[in-house]
Amino acid sequence: MHPAASVIFFTTASGAGYGMLVLLGALAPSGLLPTDRWFGGVALALALGLVTAGLLSSTFHLHHPERAWRAFSQWRSAWLSREGVLACLTYAPAVLFAASWLYFEALSGVWGPITAGMAILTIYSTSMIYASLKTIPRWHHGLVPPVYLIIGLASGAVWLVAVAAGVGEIPGLLLYVALAGIASAAALKLLYWRSVDAAAPSSSPGTATALGHIGTVRQLEAPHTVDNWVMREMGFSIARKHIRKLRRITVVLGFAVPFVVLGGLAAGSLPELPAALLAVVSVSVGVVAERWLFFAEARHVVALYYGRVSV
Amino acid sequence: MTSLPKGTARKLGLVIDLDICVGCHACVVSCKEWNTSGYGAALSDQEPYGDEPTGSWLNRVHTYEVTPSDAPAQIVHFPRSCLHCENAPCVTVCPTGASYKRVEDGIVLVNEDWCIGCGLCAWSCPYGAREMDQRAGVMKKCTLCIDRIYNENLPEIDREPACVRACPTRARHFGDLNDPESSVSRLVQTRGGMDLMPEQGTKPVNKYLPPRAKREPLESFASQRGDSDRNAGSRSAGLLDWLDKALERLG
Amino acid sequence: MTAEHSQPYLDCSPKVSDEIRRTTCYMCACRCGINVHLRDGRVRYIEGNRDHPVNNGVLCAKGSAGIMQHYAPSRLRTPLLRIGERGEGKFEEISWDEALDKAVSWLASVRARNPRKLAFFTGRDQSQALTSWWAQQYGTPNYAAHGGFCSVNMAAAGIYTMGGSFWEFGQPDWERTRMFMIFGVAEDHDSNPIKLGLSRLKARGAKIVGVNPVRTGYNAVADEWVPITPGTDGLFILSMIHELLEAGRVDLDYLLRYTNAGWLVIQDSGAPDNGLFARDANAEPLAADRNNGGVAPAKSVRRNAALQGTFRLPDGRSARPVFELLAGKYSHPAYAPETTAETTGVPAGQTQRLAAELARVAFDEAIVLERPWTDVYGEQHTTMIGRPVSFHAMRGISAHSNGFQTCRALHLLQILLGSVECPGGFRFKPPYPKPVSAHPTPNAEFQPNQPLAGPHLGYPHGPEHLLLNDDGSPLRIDKAFSWENPLSVHGLMHMVISNAYHGDPYSIEVLFMYMANMSWNSTMNTKGVMEMLSAKHDDGSYVIPKIIYSDAYSSEMVAYADLILPDTTYLERHDCISLLDRPISEPDAAADAIRWPVVEPDRDVRGFQSVLLDLGARLGLAGMVTADGSPRYTDYADYIVNHERKPGVGPLAGFRGTDARARGRGEPNSSQLERYIDNGGFWIENIPEEAQFFKHANLAYQEWAVSMGFFDRPHPVTFALYLEPLAKFQRAAEGHGERIPPEHLRERIRETFDPLPKWYAPFEQELLSESGKLGKFPLHAITQRPAAMYHSWGTQNAWLRQIHGRNPLYVPGEVCDAVGLEDGDWAWVISHHGRIKVPVARMNALNAKTLWTWNAIGKRKGAWALTPTAPESTKGFLLNHLIHELLPPRGDGLRWSNSDPITGQGAWYDLRVRIEKAQGEASECEPRFTRQISPVGEGPEEVAYGEEWST
Numbered sequence A: 001m002h003p004a005a006s007v008i009f010f011t012t013a014s015g016a017g018y019g020m021l022v023l024l025g026a027l028a029p030s031g032l033l034p035t036d037r038w039f040g041g042v043a044l045a046l047a048l049g050l051v052t053a054g055l056l057s058s059t060f061h062l063h064h065p066e067r068a069w070r071a072f073s074q075w076r077s078a079w080l081s082r083e084g085v086l087a088c089l090t091y092a093p094a095v096l097f098a099a100s101w102l103y104f105e106a107l108s109g110v111w112g113p114i115t116a117g118m119a120i121l122t123i124y125s126t127s128m129i130y131a132s133l134k135t136i137p138r139w140h141h142g143l144v145p146p147v148y149l150i151i152g153l154a155s156g157a158v159w160l161v162a163v164a165a166g167v168g169e170i171p172g173l174l175l176y177v178a179l180a181g182i183a184s185a186a187a188l189k190l191l192y193w194r195s196v197d198a199a200a201p202s203s204s205p206g207t208a209t210a211l212g213h214i215g216t217v218r219q220l221e222a223p224h225t226v227d228n229w230v231m232r233e234m235g236f237s238i239a240r241k242h243i244r245k246l247r248r249i250t251v252v253l254g255f256a257v258p259f260v261v262l263g264g265l266a267a268g269s270l271p272e273l274p275a276a277l278l279a280v281v282s283v284s285v286g287v288v289a290e291r292w293l294f295f296a297e298a299r300h301v302v303a304l305y306y307g308r309v310s311v
Numbered sequence B: 001m002t003s004l005p006k007g008t009a010r011k012l013g014l015v016i017d018l019d020i021c022v023g024c025h026a027c028v029v030s031c032k033e034w035n036t037s038g039y040g041a042a043l044s045d046q047e048p049y050g051d052e053p054t055g056s057w058l059n060r061v062h063t064y065e066v067t068p069s070d071a072p073a074q075i076v077h078f079p080r081s082c083l084h085c086e087n088a089p090c091v092t093v094c095p096t097g098a099s100y101k102r103v104e105d106g107i108v109l110v111n112e113d114w115c116i117g118c119g120l121c122a123w124s125c126p127y128g129a130r131e132m133d134q135r136a137g138v139m140k141k142c143t144l145c146i147d148r149i150y151n152e153n154l155p156e157i158d159r160e161p162a163c164v165r166a167c168p169t170r171a172r173h174f175g176d177l178n179d180p181e182s183s184v185s186r187l188v189q190t191r192g193g194m195d196l197m198p199e200q201g202t203k204p205v206n207k208y209l210p211p212r213a214k215r216e217p218l219e220s221f222a223s224q225r226g227d228s229d230r231n232a233g234s235r236s237a238g239l240l241d242w243l244d245k246a247l248e249r250l251g
Numbered sequence C: 001m002t003a004e005h006s007q008p009y010l011d012c013s014p015k016v017s018d019e020i021r022r023t024t025c026y027m028c029a030c031r032c033g034i035n036v037h038l039r040d041g042r043v044r045y046i047e048g049n050r051d052h053p054v055n056n057g058v059l060c061a062k063g064s065a066g067i068m069q070h071y072a073p074s075r076l077r078t079p080l081l082r083i084g085e086r087g088e089g090k091f092e093e094i095s096w097d098e099a100l101d102k103a104v105s106w107l108a109s110v111r112a113r114n115p116r117k118l119a120f121f122t123g124r125d126q127s128q129a130l131t132s133w134w135a136q137q138y139g140t141p142n143y144a145a146h147g148g149f150c151s152v153n154m155a156a157a158g159i160y161t162m163g164g165s166f167w168e169f170g171q172p173d174w175e176r177t178r179m180f181m182i183f184g185v186a187e188d189h190d191s192n193p194i195k196l197g198l199s200r201l202k203a204r205g206a207k208i209v210g211v212n213p214v215r216t217g218y219n220a221v222a223d224e225w226v227p228i229t230p231g232t233d234g235l236f237i238l239s240m241i242h243e244l245l246e247a248g249r250v251d252l253d254y255l256l257r258y259t260n261a262g263w264l265v266i267q268d269s270g271a272p273d274n275g276l277f278a279r280d281a282n283a284e285p286l287a288a289d290r291n292n293g294g295v296a297p298a299k300s301v302r303r304n305a306a307l308q309g310t311f312r313l314p315d316g317r318s319a320r321p322v323f324e325l326l327a328g329k330y331s332h333p334a335y336a337p338e339t340t341a342e343t344t345g346v347p348a349g350q351t352q353r354l355a356a357e358l359a360r361v362a363f364d365e366a367i368v369l370e371r372p373w374t375d376v377y378g379e380q381h382t383t384m385i386g387r388p389v390s391f392h393a394m395r396g397i398s399a400h401s402n403g404f405q406t407c408r409a410l411h412l413l414q415i416l417l418g419s420v421e422c423p424g425g426f427r428f429k430p431p432y433p434k435p436v437s438a439h440p441t442p443n444a445e446f447q448p449n450q451p452l453a454g455p456h457l458g459y460p461h462g463p464e465h466l467l468l469n470d471d472g473s474p475l476r477i478d479k480a481f482s483w484e485n486p487l488s489v490h491g492l493m494h495m496v497i498s499n500a501y502h503g504d505p506y507s508i509e510v511l512f513m514y515m516a517n518m519s520w521n522s523t524m525n526t527k528g529v530m531e532m533l534s535a536k537h538d539d540g541s542y543v544i545p546k547i548i549y550s551d552a553y554s555s556e557m558v559a560y561a562d563l564i565l566p567d568t569t570y571l572e573r574h575d576c577i578s579l580l581d582r583p584i585s586e587p588d589a590a591a592d593a594i595r596w597p598v599v600e601p602d603r604d605v606r607g608f609q610s611v612l613l614d615l616g617a618r619l620g621l622a623g624m625v626t627a628d629g630s631p632r633y634t635d636y637a638d639y640i641v642n643h644e645r646k647p648g649v650g651p652l653a654g655f656r657g658t659d660a661r662a663r664g665r666g667e668p669n670s671s672q673l674e675r676y677i678d679n680g681g682f683w684i685e686n687i688p689e690e691a692q693f694f695k696h697a698n699l700a701y702q703e704w705a706v707s708m709g710f711f712d713r714p715h716p717v718t719f720a721l722y723l724e725p726l727a728k729f730q731r732a733a734e735g736h737g738e739r740i741p742p743e744h745l746r747e748r749i750r751e752t753f754d755p756l757p758k759w760y761a762p763f764e765q766e767l768l769s770e771s772g773k774l775g776k777f778p779l780h781a782i783t784q785r786p787a788a789m790y791h792s793w794g795t796q797n798a799w800l801r802q803i804h805g806r807n808p809l810y811v812p813g814e815v816c817d818a819v820g821l822e823d824g825d826w827a828w829v830i831s832h833h834g835r836i837k838v839p840v841a842r843m844n845a846l847n848a849k850t851l852w853t854w855n856a857i858g859k860r861k862g863a864w865a866l867t868p869t870a871p872e873s874t875k876g877f878l879l880n881h882l883i884h885e886l887l888p889p890r891g892d893g894l895r896w897s898n899s900d901p902i903t904g905q906g907a908w909y910d911l912r913v914r915i916e917k918a919q920g921e922a923s924e925c926e927p928r929f930t931r932q933i934s935p936v937g938e939g940p941e942e943v944a945y946g947e948e949w950s951t
């Protein structure tokens, strides 16, 4: 699938943003995070900023953004619609949560947990936009939603660590949450890769053309001699060696580096702010690589009509 | 709502006979020609006279080489357009309600005034039947020529899809696949109509008729009448010893 | 939450068009009827005309893309005068008066001094009745259309053998045939009719056999495929004939009635008339009565004729019946399937089986129509016996140097099976069948300012009809009707430029061409021809001094012309598809049609036919001016209605006479065109029931044909198993008669002019093996017509070029593996003449010794209003660069044309090549050419046709 920059930024940024909201909403009320306004203010602003930036960029790949509002209408059947609705609804508890924290300084209360819950649902529905597409085997996979969720949480946690480092010192629990998040994100992603790499193709040129019963089917001539939109959008594919490189980048920058750095912080053997920022940068680049690959590696069954022997 | 109708009164669709399709692209171009000034936005072409000429089409024809294990490779020409699936993922996936399936005849359409051009429906279609028009920024797809098949401004006989009307080999048939008595249903029955990618669970309405087995019956003169005249092979009996007998029988 | 369904309201009856105008398509030569829907004065939509005999309402890809042709940015807008160098494309726009004055000044001076210095040749010309008449009135011996490089072998073999060939001449009885063999056809001219026919065969479960090195298109849907090796069909067919003869499975009754099977051939080797028919004092051919051995005129002996034996002629010499010679020849083991398999690539078993199947269907599944009829010999028949096997063939067998004999062989097979003009067989379309005797013989005797005595093109009966100077040299620039190609009944357009450049046989002053892209896809040796067109003498003057050309679009040829006469598109002019020219009749009916301006030109262009008549009037050509010297016709429409070839017979056969009731014959009718328009743009007249079959010998048909004005007297046809004119040339080659071929041609004529069809290896192959080079060129390379593209002119079409914007060379899997080629690789393809660098694609459904590609996709940079980097000019290519108009040199210094020795048909498919992998990254095809400047600029960045109407 063609990796559109706007969509990659959207899923990674909003993922991290919602991840932060989840952690803030779930942990702050029970005092497991710094409760001071500085931390809360910066963290919430950053979280909502990332979310909002992501959502806005997701409209860039629409040909008619002026009609984007229509996309809220089909929550009954369409995951994109659900994602849109949930994303917007989430602002409500999030704002109330922020108000109660920053204005009333009454952290305890329902808004934190509700925000966290809504954020989780939003990430989940984002992931389901892709996971629900049967036409793209590498997306239509049980591990896609968990990976989206855990990567959102992990990257969100790393951001929070940075914020904490910025306004004071980093609470140990947060570090362990982040480390745990990164570790399980890595585990899930590796599991996902192994499973999709091993997956047996469901469709073939034979089933696509229904000619398989005669013999092996191979495209001799395409319907057009210049790639059309379908091919540009869904025929995208990258060379094995690039895949390997990008997977390494994902593992190293997305998981390994942040893990080691945060580990160092936990051991108190590193300067807090610089290390935390390094972790943020590293995890962001790594997750963008992961998301780019998520698209680039995905093959659409329509390619079977255009000469691909398997997807 | 882009939820699918519980069922549709009719299932209008195409039955395409791969046994006679010669890959001439007549259906492709007549489709473009009718529809570019028909339903919805024009089917635009980018760089039409340039380096990468490409545009929106609702019907495309591939050529496949099919190689049986025990016979020489053969060629099958293969038209591809929207199959108007009963279980159309392109409809349920659409966030705006622009994509819908008509309850009266099962035709899957895009309401272009609502379409935001997100492309998700095309992602969800296994058959590459949807193309985003690069000028109008809306999704285009086969309309089953809905502006022909019911069009009172056209003579009765012309109320059929443009591609069906144009096809010089009559490889394309249009009708109601819900009605077991319809000509298309009977074709599907007798010729063993096939679904494309059934494993995708889309339940296509359009069906494809398989190429007939290539016939090479064993045949020899020995098995034929008039064999009595067959030249023994030896010229000794005269150049053509069957000739006189044969002429005698002429009288 | 339950999801309930709702959907928007939709108006399913939007307005379609303001008006429908019915005319004739011209996106190719098939001439289908079209309904042009107009809206706001523009073309909204084009669909097939359901009532039209040619296409019954269907429309092909090209026809459906008519809109994009009609509004193509490449359309020429005004007359042009060259100001740059030839080939450069620099022009100045001039007015029609200037253009016509210039043309007249050039043409008039040539006509006054030496008319043969004008060569007037036309390409995709559907008005040959007019263009030939114009050339005849002008008085140059040098006129022909493009048939010489197209498919003259097919046409000539058919006319000489049975009075007609395929396509325009006839077609299978789609309704009744049960086994159909199609040889060497990709698209053919009758594009839609063949497709309609094939689907009818499929519907009836008739068997279709495709004989073709490539298994695409029609061969893909065929029930059986014969992967023939190019150039060997003749041998394959004669091998099937061998089988039929061995098995005694031929239609003797049919042969005795309708062919020269029983005619006696003089056996007197060394005599001037050896191998000619024995004739009586009235030149009536003789036959022997098999009951009493008596020799008498064949027409009196008829069914009693002996088919074997040796008989004594009145003059004491001996003679043998044609059939015995034929049987003797083909029952020879040399024609046994086991022997021919190696050469043809067709397994012996398949050849045997197919022959047996043909016999079974023809004889054991014979059809009987209860339709009484009377033959021209006065015999009454109560039924019509049908042999439901039929055949069709085209350039695959004709575009070879052995094509004439191969086409003859196929007709021989049809006739032996008794399947010509019978139910279920091959059927002629009026005005065919038309025997050689009903055709003119060629004319070339010219004088300053005088018309030619008769038409240029005709059917020679023997050396006496060749067009030669007293020294035996050719009278025509293309050497048509000379010893080099005696039966070149369509001329040799592919030799004109080359001959003119070499001054062989002489040089010319004005080259006048219409509708032929002769500097590109239409010519062999494209690069060489481009150089010849722009070659100069030392004094800086062009070797071909003046070139006038009429095109409608900015083609490659435009760049090489000095004066451009811009034509209209096919929707903007009058045209006439005439029975005098290339008919669109059906086996059961005579038909003709018109084109008319369904939209007005928005440019300063004029229909070429009207321009030609205007030029004729300005030149004062007889028939084009009145007594007082003023123009006889205001325009082509006026000519179509009022011109008469002979009293009562004009370009259109329908709605004649003042009451518009006369058909065929009748005085001109001033409202004729209106009547055609009201009738859908065509006219059709059914043949009476009893006259619909056996037309060649059917009394009722012959009388009907005379009443329609096709003939002035009946012209029954006796099918020529044995072709006497060829024997006459053989005798001349042996030194008999007044006219004797030059030494260097004698052997070739003796060898190839066999009066009984023979197979010989294509010349290119023969010469390469003589010089020991064949091993270097082990493969064949051919082209195919893409259904969705028409030669060069489809490329300017924004829709069609998306389907075929570039072309790979298809290479058999075995060859790929041997040479190490994979899909997308680039390779060098090398012939004795040139080398091209092209992208390749692997293919297995293909004869293992054959490479192929789509024809005419490659374009010159700057042509057709495309960007100079368009894929057609970077990744599209022509095979033409590898094909030479001459055969490989023999060291005798002579220019041997790469053509059939009998008809002069260009031998496009004789090409032999080898293929080598191209090293390094290749991005562009070779050879490359400089960009031609476009007189019309480049097309727009985007098209959204019909935007204003879309709902």
Ligand SMILES: Nc1nc2c(c(=O)[nH]1)N[C@H]1C(S)=C(S)[C@@H](COP(=O)(O)OP(=O)(O)OC[C@H]3O[C@@H](n4cnc5c(=O)[nH]c(N)nc54)[C@H](O)[C@@H]3O)O[C@H]1N2
Binding pocket: C028, C029, C062, C150, C151, C183, C184, C185, C186, C187, C188, C189, C190, C191, C211, C212, C213, C214, C228, C229, C230, C231, C232, C233, C394, C395, C396, C397, C782, C783, C784, C785, C786, C787, C788, C789, C790, C791, C852, C855, C909
């Ligand atoms: N769409 C479309 N239609 C056209 C045209 C076009 O450009 N486009 N051109 C028109 C013109 S000008 C013409 S002349 C006709 C020509 O009509 P066709 O004769 O159909 O044209 P070709 O493409 O030359 O077809 C030659 C066929 O013969 C096969 N072939 C080559 N060599 C041999 C051989 O030795 N033996 C056998 N058995 N087969 C062989 C080739 O594979 C090919 O399939 O088409 C007309 N119709």
Ligand SMILES: Nc1nc2c(c(=O)[nH]1)N[C@H]1C(S)=C(S)[C@@H](COP(=O)(O)OP(=O)(O)OC[C@H]3O[C@@H](n4cnc5c(=O)[nH]c(N)nc54)[C@H](O)[C@@H]3O)O[C@H]1N2
Binding pocket: C123, C124, C146, C149, C150, C151, C514, C515, C516, C517, C518, C521, C522, C523, C550, C551, C552, C553, C554, C555, C556, C557, C567, C568, C569, C570, C608, C783, C784, C790, C791, C792, C793, C855, C856, C878, C879, C880, C908
């Ligand atoms: N390699 C290879 N070469 C071949 C062949 C092959 O099989 N293989 N086939 C050969 C054969 S059979 C043929 S017939 C030739 C065909 O080749 P051409 O006769 O050259 O046919 P086109 O290139 O289609 O058209 C010739 C010209 O007609 C112009 N034209 C189109 N419409 C009009 C009009 O309305 N008015 C006027 N005045 N001009 C118009 C076009 O712009 C073009 O420049 O190609 C030959 N060349």
Ligand code: SF4
Binding pocket: B020, B021, B022, B023, B024, B025, B026, B027, B028, B061, B077, B079, B166, B167, B168, B169, B170, B171, B172
């Ligand atoms: S028009 Fe008919 S024959 Fe031609 S490609 Fe389409 S379906 Fe096949």
Ligand code: SF4
Binding pocket: B081, B082, B083, B084, B085, B088, B089, B090, B091, B108, B124, B125, B126, B127, B128, B129, B130, B141, B202
């Ligand atoms: S073919 Fe594709 S576009 Fe058409 S209904 Fe089925 S899924 Fe939707």
Ligand code: SF4
Binding pocket: B093, B094, B095, B096, B097, B098, B099, B110, B114, B115, B116, B117, B118, B119, B120, B121, B122, B138, B139
């Ligand atoms: S592109 Fe248009 S029709 Fe398709 S899903 Fe998006 S909004 Fe719906």
Ligand code: SF4
Binding pocket: B030, B031, B032, B034, B035, B058, B059, B081, B141, B142, B143, B144, B145, B161, B162, B163, B164
């Ligand atoms: S039914 Fe109409 S829209 Fe659909 S492919 Fe045929 S012509 Fe095109």
Ligand code: SF4
Binding pocket: C025, C026, C027, C028, C029, C030, C031, C032, C055, C058, C059, C060, C061, C062, C063, C064, C191, C192
């Ligand atoms: S075959 Fe196609 S292009 Fe040729 S005349 Fe008929 S419709 Fe027109």
Ligand SMILES: [Mo]
Binding pocket: C149, C150, C151
């Ligand atoms: Mo041709």
